[in-house]
Amino acid sequence: MGCGAELNDPGVNPSILPDAAVRDAAIDASPPVDARPCMGGIAAKQEPGGACFVLFPGPKVRAEAELDCVALGGHLATVKTAASNAIVALLVIATPTAFLGGNDLTTENAFVWPDGTAVSYTNWRAGEPNNSNGGGFEEDCMVIQGLLGGVWDDRPCAPPPVGTGSYAYVCSY
Ligand SMILES: [Ca+2]
Ligand SMILES: [Ca+2]
Known part of the structure; x- marks a missing residue:
């Protein structure tokens, strides 16, 4: 199972995930912890x-x-x-x-x-x-x-x- 399939698992609560565009960008860039924007909730x-x-x-x-x-x-x-x-x-x-x-x-x-x-x-x-x-x-x-x-x-x-x-x-x- 690919990463995208896991993220689209209906068992994952979408409310705890950022929107898809931000999520993909974060995966691509792998920013350091201190550079992450505050997101979620x-x-x-x-x-x-x-x-x-x-x-x-x-x-x-x-x-x-x-x-x-x-x-x-x-x-x-x-x-x-x-x-x-x-x-x-x-x-x-x-x-x-x-x-x-x-x-x-x-x-x-x-x-x-x-x-x-x-x-x-x-x-x-x-x-x-x-x-x-x-x-x-x-x-x-x-x-x-x-x-x-x-x-x-x-x-x-x-x-x-x-x-x-x-x-x-x-x-x-
Ligand atoms: Ca108390
Ligand atoms: Ca107590």
Whole structure:
């Protein structure tokens, strides 16, 4: 099977792929990582000289969202500075809740980014992270709340409870 046939596989979600012309150009040119334009999702923003942040509306559970980010060559978003968070906050300004990459799946209350580095800069909403505050379920995945100015909350990575754990998501690469 040729490359084109794979890209046209109906099993591939077209929403995570750039348009065909850009895709073909990218394959032909194989630009270095730093030269890639920000693309994908429904909106994207780039830090000056830095990472691309790409918003997908989902909603998807964390594990499936991460797969889409990996398909872009990245991960769920890493946000290590206030300047980066301000850019992501603008990206999600109309999105109530979107997954970032931070999580404490391995060790409760020890949040790490997808590359395993500890979360140092934080922008938690007051009282968060609370791991559901005794609600009988774990909250191990970081979200950013666009309608609240880009503060963070810890939420379930997937249901249950019903109605949680499936959100929009931001990738970075
Ligand atoms: Ca937790
Ligand atoms: Ca929480």
